[in-house]
Amino acid sequence: MKRLIVLLIVLAGGLAAAAFAVPSNAALVNGVSITQQQLNSDLTAIAKSSDYQCFLNAEEAVGTDGQSTLPSLSGTVPIGEAGSQPTVTAAFAANYLNTVIAHQVVFSLAAARHLDITSTDLATARQDLNGQVNEILSDVAQSKYACGSGAQALTAKEVLDTMPASFVDTNVQFDATVNVLEDDLAGVGSSEADFQRYFANHPSEFDKDCFTVAEYSSETDAQAGLAQVDAGTSFSTVALAAAAANGQSTSQVCDIFYDVSASLPSGSIENLALNTVSNPIADGSSYLLLEITSQNPVSYATARTAVLGAVQGAGATKAGKAIDAAEKNANISVDARYGKWNAADSHVFPTSVPAHADVLNPSANGTGTKTGTPAAASTGQSS
Numbered sequence: 597m598k599r600l601i602v603l604l605i606v607l608a609g610g611l612a613a614a615a616f617a618v619p620s621n622a623a624l625v626n627g628v629s630i631t632q633q634q635l636n637s638d639l640t641a642i643a644k645s646s647d648y649q650c651f652l653n654a655e656e657a658v659g660t661d662g663q664s665t666l667p668s669l670s671g672t673v674p675i676g677e678a679g680s681q682p683t684v685t686a687a688f689a690a691n692y693l694n695t696v697i698a699h700q701v702v703f704s705l706a707a708a709r710h711l712d713i714t715s716t717d718l719a720t721a722r723q724d725l726n727g728q729v730n731e732i733l734s735d736v737a738q739s740k741y742a743c744g745s746g747a748q749a750l751t752a753k754e755v756l757d758t759m760p761a762s763f764v765d766t767n768v769q770f771d772a773t774v775n776v777l778e779d780d781l782a783g784v785g786s787s788e789a790d791f792q793r794y795f796a797n798h799p800s801e802f803d804k805d806c807f808t809v810a811e812y813s814s815e816t817d818a819q820a821g822l823a824q825v826d827a828g829t830s831f832s833t834v835a836l837a838a839a840a841a842n843g844q845s846t847s848q849v850c851d852i853f854y855d856v857s858a859s860l861p862s863g864s865i866e867n868l869a870l871n872t873v874s875n876p877i878a879d880g881s882s883y884l885l886l887e888i889t890s891q892n893p894v895s896y897a898t899a900r901t902a903v904l905g906a907v908q909g910a911g912a913t914k915a916g917k918a919i920d921a922a923e924k925n926a927n928i929s930v931d932a933r934y935g936k937w938n939a940a941d942s943h944v945f946p947t948s949v950p951a952h953a954d955v956l957n958p959s960a961n962g963t964g965t966k967t968g969t970p971a972a973a974s975t976g977q978s979s
Contacts, residue, residue, distance in 0.1 A: 622693055623930045623937075623944075625700040632931075635693060638763055639684045642692070643669060645758040647750055650743040651729060654736040662739075690935040690946035697928060697937075697944065698919075699770045705922045706773045711780055713772050720904065721772035725764075726752040774915065775908055781918060782911030795896045795903045802899035802906075803891045806850040810838035810885040818876035818883035831873050831887050838885075852894070852902045858909065860884075 623630040642648055649669055656664055669688055706713070729752035736742050737749045744750040756764050779786035784794050795802060808831055812818040824834050835847035849856075857865050864877045870888050877884045896903070923942040930937040935946040 621931060622934055623697055623928065625697055626704050626927050628700055628704070630693070630696050630700065635689070635696065637760070638696070639689060639692060641760050641763055643684050645755075647743060647755045647758045650741075650750070651732065651755050654741045654743055655732050657739070657741045658732055658735045686935075686946045690944045693930065693934050694944040697930075698923065698942075699766070701923045701926050702770060702773050702777070702919055704926070705919060706777055709777070709780060711773075711776050711786070713769065713776060717772040717776055717786075718768055721775060722768045724775075725768055725771055726756070728752075729755055774919075775904075777918070778908040778911035778915045779904075780911065781914040782907050784907045784910065791900065791903050791907065792896050794907055795899060798906070799893060800891070801854050802894065802902055803853050804850060804894045804898070805853045805856070805888050805892070806848060806890040807856065808832055808835045808847050808887045808889055809849055810835040810847060811842055811879075812838060812876075812883045812885075813881070815876050815878075815883045818885055821885055822873060822876065825873050825885075831885070835885070835887075850890075852899055853888075853891075854899075854902045854906050858905065 620632055621629045622632045622635045669684060733743055733750055733752065733755070742749060743755070776786050779790070784790050810818070810821050810831070812821060821834050821838060825831050832847070839845065839847040860877055860879060865874055865886055865888070868874050868886070868888060870891060872887065874884075874886045877886065920942065924939055928937050928939070930944055935944045937944055
């Protein structure tokens with residue numbers, strides 16, 4: 597799956613609630629202000645959306661194979677006056693501030709490299725964002741992290757519609773900026789002419805190939821299927837039997853070669869000859885045998901999405917390193933009431949026991965239940 601840096605917020609521990617009402621900077625990034633008003637607006641929107649919180653929990657579960665969950669977002673004191681706003685925790689606020697800082701670092705890096713974000717870039721990024729959210733929601737649809745009611749899972753549109761348009765637009769802008777950085781650092785460029793040149797120089801990577809596929813629940817079963825082929829049974833027969841055992845009626849699939857290869861472990865089929873059965877390939881909890889049965893060239897227009905993915909994939913590692921370096925070398929300061937910026941770890945760490953004078957709303961750190969409207973609970977958080 598595409599990087600998890602886009603949109604997603606890593607939240608950590610701590611349940612000391614904090615309220616934010618002072619109209620000053622939450623942080624400065626290379627002289628650019630992240631205001632408390634800006635931060636409060638985002639925090640309020642997230643705290644009010646149980647669907648978005650569920651998505652965050654689902655993303656964490658998928659990203660860590662269920663080994664980690666996010667803490668509850670409920671605090672004890674509302675943001676604002678007279679319970680008019682929901683609550684957030686101090687740890688949540690600090691970690692979200694870290695995300696906003698990371699976004700600003702990326703924007704600054706793109707500006708320093710004189711990269712322009714076009715309307716086409718934004719449109720592509722918006723599609724990517726919806727695709728990523730839908731993929732996460734689909735991955736958890738049959739699990740305890742599922743978002744929605746009963747058998748009706750939420751969609752990306754439903755989740756994102758619970759958030760302000762400005763919040764979504766900022767994340768689309770960030771996604772587009774990372775994409776353009778990846779294009780630039782891949783050494784290919786980010787114009788249509790650059791993409792078309794890459795397509796022309798890698799024609800077989802973007803053929804529409806047809807595959808015969810046999811799926812097995814274990815590597816031992818996949819090896820047994822391969823042994824049948826080695827003994828003289830046609831692979832089409834072996835694959836149809838595997839498909840029937842899995843309740844499927846066909847073992848055939850046709851798709852752009854890059855899209856198939858990118859979904860599998862590196863090196864699985866990149867050098868697989870036509871009409872040759874692969875060795876067993878791990879694919880999640882399954883094992884696959886694949887055979888390419890036909891290769892058909894397509895137009896650039898048909899392959900464009902795959903071309904962009906290939907170019908960005910080529911630049912993803914370089915972009916990640918460039919972003920890490922920019923974050924470590926950035927001039928970043930954080931209001932002490934939110935926490936402390938650690939340049940070595942590129943992270944905002946919330947103050948464990950803040951000084952009374954540094955707390956935006958001192959009563960928020962008191963113990964016991966306070967009055968006010970409770971924050972929206974995360975529907976995807978397990979107990």
